[in-house]
Amino acid sequence: MDPGREWATAVGAGYIHGQQYVIEHQHDDVEVLVPAEFYHVPYGFRFKKNHAPVECYYGSLAKSYNGYDEYLDEYEIGYTATNTIYSNRKDGHRKLTLSYDGQDRGKNQGFFIGLTPIHMNDGHDYYPVYSYSVDGNLGVVYIRTEDISQFEPAKVTYKSIGTLNKTKGKNYYHSFKPYRNRVDF
Structure with a gap:
């Protein structure tokens, strides 16, 4: 991920109800779902x-x-x-x-x-x-x-x-x- 905005790692990807998501592990040990179109x-x-x-x-x-x-x-x-x-x-x-x-x-x-x-x-x-x-x-x-x-x-x-x-x-x-x-x- 872009280190200029925040330190995070994309650790996975998949579909939820037909919508594509990326699983992002953020610097504070929180994992969040980010819509794939942002990548x-x-x-x-x-x-x-x-x-x-x-x-x-x-x-x-x-x-x-x-x-x-x-x-x-x-x-x-x-x-x-x-x-x-x-x-x-x-x-x-x-x-x-x-x-x-x-x-x-x-x-x-x-x-x-x-x-x-x-x-x-x-x-x-x-x-x-x-x-x-x-x-x-x-x-x-x-x-x-x-x-x-x-x-x-x-x-x-x-x-x-x-x-x-x-x-x-x-x-x-x-x-x-x-x-x-x-x-x-």
Whole structure:
């Protein structure tokens, strides 16, 4: 889940009377049901062969405490009123790499990329790249929407998260297989 708004983990999903829900484990050990339409599931991608380098940026979504604090010179601190991208800071961007930002182990390597554009304060639109680490933390960096041309759909597996399957044709669709099929709630 978006760490800029609150720390929570999606631990399950299902239907109740025909309505789709996600089971969310919140930071205060409370589990709640959230309507599925509030979620944007990412898609699996990998770099195309001979791709151009892709720059990724640190950012913060509006109304979150995930911003940059100039006094402490640190990210993930401070409130941001608008969607903010740090493209103008020397240390606010870097090259996107599979080893740092993606899943680089196993046979289904690649990235989880959200395809819902986010308009940022610099006037550009960005896609979020979700970097699931081995310890379960979720890091989010952003790539410019035009840089999606450097990727192709792929089947990507993250241990403890699950597998996003390769999309067919030009239309993207979701086929997701969770790491575990049963969650106690």
